[in-house]
Structures are given as structure tokens and as C-alpha cells.
Amino acid sequence: MKAVEFVKEYRFELAVLVLFVLAWSLRANVDGLFLDHPGTVKAADPFYHTLAAQVIVDEGKYGYLPYYLAQGWKNMIDPNPPLNYLATAGLTKVSALPVWDVMYLLVTFFEAFGVIFLYLLCSKMFSSKPIGVLAAALYVIPFGIEQWWYGMYIGLWNNVGGFFFFYASLWLAYEYWQKPSRGAAFALSLTVAGTWLVHIAELFITAFAIGIIGLKLLFLVKPFKEKVMHAIALGTVPLISVMLFYPRYHELSGFLTAGSGGSGSFFGWYAPQLAGLPFYTSLTTFPWWLLVIAAIGLFQILLNWRKYTPLLVGNAYLFAHLFIFPWFLSAYYFFIRQRMALPFIITPLVAYALYHFGVRFASKLTKVHEEIYALIVIVLVIGVAALQYPALAPMKNSQHLTQQKYDALVWLQQNTPPDSEVFFLDGYYQMSDSYAKRVAFDLDFPDFIPVLQGFIASNGTMLPTEFSRTGSAGFTEMVNSAIDNGTFFRYGYTKPRSLVQNITNFDYVVMADFQVGDQPFVQAYNARMIQHLVNDYGWRLAFDQNGIHIVQRGGKRA
């Protein structure tokens, strides 16, 4: 087929590819990409996510927490769903790019792929490619991006991966519903297993689609032999993945009741406390006019309910899952966080209404071709949505780990024995010190403040060297104690180390002259502490660059 004919025939698909590339690039640009330091990492979660992939790259095996996040244990099992880490590790190893860039590119790919899923779902459900392209365009920059993209840019990266597999499962379930085949069943099995293995919480929201497909398989696929073959195609991979992963996940099953307000009960009355939960979003996060358009779309679809039954049934379930179940099922991770999918869920309704009033009606009225109006609506939708984009610029500028801090951590990686232990007395926060790849204890900033206050009040004489673990201070670690003891379905357990730690028992202490207001007391404190360690304990200053000091242990301990 000649190029011109090809472009003509597949203009909608090519337009969707362009929209997808635009969507991916816009998302990747929010945190930016950095070849020299982990500038994409903005919170504690992504520090762990990137290092969980890095440890696979470094050690060439899967299944264990990095020893430096496990108080030195080299066989402490990693209970987190691993798919994001394994995909990132493979890409990192083959591309030789830094793990933090590869993971961010992968996560933004997951998020942006909604553009393509929406096109496929809408063009089939509405039997209209223009509606599919409109839906894709609406998802390039959803309205209310600061909230809807929060999980992506702040680091809830497995969550975002979960949505990718959830949307893929919705599309494949719809395909299977329309035309059951072994191939479609097997494809669905991969995305369902992917959902479970990347972020378990999304399996709950995917369960409805799986249930519908199960019913179709049970009652409508015939003859019996074909039914069995479909069941094998659909069930084998998820079953294997459950058998291999459940023993690990069991260590994290407390997450199931994380929204119970401490009661630990899966069932309860949680409605009053929902709005107080972190990352809480609702329909009101959308602008009011978008909700009006969606309501018009829903009304139109209801008028044609026979034609659009799968869409209506699906939306009714998703509404119940996100807005009614959380009232009485332990909310948060399994119901409230899933509201990040609302832009995807609401878009088909908006696209349907926009097509009928913005494209079809206008085209009939003016006798101008529909596609011209579709293009105008797409440009308008993306243009108006793009006005919100500059609000995300601060995310690009804020970094938990600056180049200077990262240089000091790399120095530790390269110049200290792997089993050395480091005390961070530097005001770093949220696991950023974990990039030292050493067993570490952090005195986080909230716990550092009273130490500095005591230092000032005592005219520089009060220099405590012992600190206890609090909410923010402690070992940089994952909370887990399950140890691989050679059996497959059960683990041994360790005892955690003492909650009280003394600086002088560590091999290195890291301090940084960060600024608190215009007061120089942090520098004064650091200088005094270095002097104390050098003079009284025989330590030596081993690294001193950009206001960051690393002191190495001498002979004496407290």
C-alpha cells in the first residue's frame, strides 16, 4: 500500500500515536530527566522503588531487599509487587541508563498509554473513530492535572503501573466479551497477572471485569472443550503468579486495612473519615463545566442504553467501587487511591457529548466535513488544558537529592567498604540517604531541630551522640523482617536492631551545612561536632565538598 493511501486510511490511528507521544513527553517533562543525579525522585516511595530495581541490576537476582535497606540482612525478602522493578531493571541493564530515568520514563509511559486505551475502547464501544480520537485528546492533559497526575510525579509509581494494567484489562475484557477467543483470554490473563504483580490494590477494581468475563466463559462459551481451553488460557498465568508471589505478599497484607483508622477491620463505617485521607480526590476535582458535559454524555448514552450496555454497567460498577464501597470497606489503598482513574472513566462520556454537539451537530449545520470540526475540538481541548501545565513547573525544580548531595553519596558508594555503616546528621529527609547504598541511620530534620536548639541554649557545649528512633528518625529501611530460610512458602523472622543508636558506633558520619533561615548555627554545630569527633574519638575528616562533610571513625567508641 502506498504511503499516501496508508496515511489516508489510518489517519485516526496515526493521530492517536501523535497524541500519545505528546502525552508521554508532557508527563516525562513534569519531573524532568537527569543523567547525572536522581532528580526525578521526589518522595520516599520512589527512593525505594528505584533502589528495588537497582538491586536487581547490581546483584543479578530478584527477591531480596537491598541489604542497606534491611539493616544489613542480605536475605530479607522483598514483599512488594515486583513487576515495575523487574521491567525497570531489564530496561536499565540493556539501555545502560540510570535507573531513576528509566523508571520515570516507564511510569510516564504507563500513564500516557491511557490515550491509546481510550481510543481503542471508545472507537469500538461507540463504533466511531472520531469519538475515539476525541477521547484520546481529552486524556492528553486531563482537567485538574495537579491532582490527577500527583501519583505520577510524586512517586506512587506502582499505583500508576496498576492503572496501566487495569485499563489494558478493561480493553481486553471488552474484546473478549464481544468475541471470545483463546488468544483474547490469554492476553487478558497476562494483564490481570500484571495488575496483581505491579500493585495489588488495582486487582480489586479489575475484579469486576474479570468476574463478567468469568460469567461469559461459564455460561456462553461452548462447546465444553472450548470452555475448558478458554479457562486454561485465562487462568494459568494468574494462578502461577499467585502461587509464586502470595507468600511474599502475605508479609504486606496489613495494607488491606490501612484505611480503617487503626481498627484493623476490613468492614466498618468509614464514610465520615474519607475526606481526611491523603491524596483524596473526588468528582469536584474536575471543573464544573466538564462535569456538565459528562452528564449530558451520560444522558445521551442512557437514551441509547441497549446499545451501550457494557459502558453503562462498567461505569455503574466503577462508581460504586470508588464512591460507595469506601463507606463500609476499609478504604484508602484499595478504593480511594483508585479515584486517580476518574479522568479515564469520565472521558468516554465527555467525548461522546462533545462529538454530538461540537462535531456532528456543527457539521450538519454548516455542511463542513466532520473531521474539520473534530480537529478544531481537539486543538481547543488540548489548548485549554495546556493552560494548567505551567502550574506543575515547581515539581521540576524541587529535588530531594541535589547534585551536591548525590556527589557525597556516590563518594560513600565508591570509597567505603560495602558493609560500613553511616550515620546521617545532615537534615536529609525521606530516605534520600538510601542512595549511599550503605546501612544508615538518619536523624531526620524534625528530630534534628531539638538537638540544634539544645546546642544553641548551651552555648555550643551540648553535643549528644546518642539518638533514638522516632517517627522520622531511624534506619533507612523497609518495615519487614521476613528472612528467606530456604523453604518456599514460609520464612524465618529477624529481630530488629536497637532503637537507640550512638553516632560513635558508626563507621562514618555525614553532616551538611544547610541553611535554616539566615542563621549560621547549623554550620557552627557541624564544625563543633567534627572537632568533637576528631579530638575526642580520633576520627578524621574524609570528605569536605560543597558544605557536606563526611567524618570517618577512628579507634574509640562511646
Added chain:
Amino acid sequence: MESTLSSGVASVREGLGILAVGAVVSFIPALLLGDPLAAVQFACAFTLLFVFPLTPWVLLLERPWFERFVLATVLGVAGLPITFFIIGVLKGPLTLLVFLAVPFVVFSVGAVLLRRKMKRVTKSEHAHPASASAPPAQPPAP
């Protein structure tokens, strides 16, 4: 790029098309790395790991090329890491060699199946030559 099973050349061409689309769409966002060579590295790794392995498999399906591309990518992103997971949990190594070998094995199996299916289609075309251009079984009604 319609149904391609009757022509091996068309199949190869469509397969290469799917890989090219995978490489281009992953290259452009990676340009944000600020280094075109790094973007090429990412695009090659992404295409090799996630699009390439399933490409011959999706050519077995009677679907338009765009859906084949989407299926190759989505099932690659799901299926390859699931394979790495199974290897890893059974204490197998996850070295560069394994990350490269698994996509090649998956691709090779798909390529063999595709070749077989094409041979079958060619054979049946030989058995019933030019059925499309054959005269109708019954003459048109006067």
C-alpha cells in the same frame, strides 16, 4: 498492511513497521534526557525488550496493524517482566544475558509459529488456486 499471512514479505514488512513505531514513539520522550544518544539507548532497549518479542505473535492475529502494535507493546510490557519474575523467584539469574535472551527466545518461538502458519496458508492456496477469481459455481440468473 491488511491481513498478511498469505505473504511472508508483507508480514516481515508489517513486523518491521511495528518495531519502527515502537522505536520512534519511545525515542521522542527520551529526548528529554538532553542527550540524543541516551534517547537512542532507551528507545532501542524499550523496543527490544517490550515490542520485539511479541511482534511475530501478533502477526498471527487477524487484527488491524494498530491493534497489533498495541497488543505487541502491552503484552510485551506485561509478559516479559512476568517471565523475569518467574525466573527470579525460582532463583534463576537476572543478568544482561538473560534480559537479552528471553526476548529472543519469545520472538523465535513466535517466528516459528508464524512461518508454519504462513506455509499452511500457502499450501491451502495452492490446493484451491485463485478461488477469489474463479467463476461462480452457478451462472447468474438471466
